[in-house]
Amino acid sequence: MKIGVADTTFARVDMFKYVKRALADLGSTDQIVRYTVPGIKDLPVACKKLLDEGCDIVIALGMPGGKRIDKTCAHEASQGLIQLQLITGKHIIEVFVHEDEAKDERELLEIAKDRAYKHAVNAYWLIHDRKMLERYAGKGRRQGKPDVGGLD
Secondary structure, three states, X not given: OXXXXXXXXXXXXXXXXXXXXXXXXXXXXXXXXXXXXXXXXXXXXXXXXXXXXXOOEEEEEEOOOOOHHHHHHHHHHHHHHHHHHHHHOOOEEEEEOOHHHOOOHHHHHHHHHHHHHHHHHHHHHHHHOHHHHHHHOOOOOOOOOOOOOOOO
């Protein structure tokens, strides 16, 4: 299998290394293809190119700022990624970490590391054995923050 990872130079954390670590921890032998672009609105075309190159799934890593314009840009990028998934019939795991999610830079780093790692695990199972995720359905699992648990 081939896993694409699109990331940006705008991000303040190199989340790609946590994706690689997660896949290595799983014992993955999948080929990983990285495509780095300047900003978050460039991610949809990077993901499209990765899918065109034969990737089975793509992980889109982005870190929008905390200003209103950054939220708008992240929303637009997200809409592009959703459209691309529908057009191609392939998953693109959106891993966005907003700068205003954390109270300080240390917490921001921890959120980014955790979210990238956990979503890489999700991506792996989606292409190798998607039934593995069923055991966690309704369990309140979170990426980037502690799990909140299910209600039933």
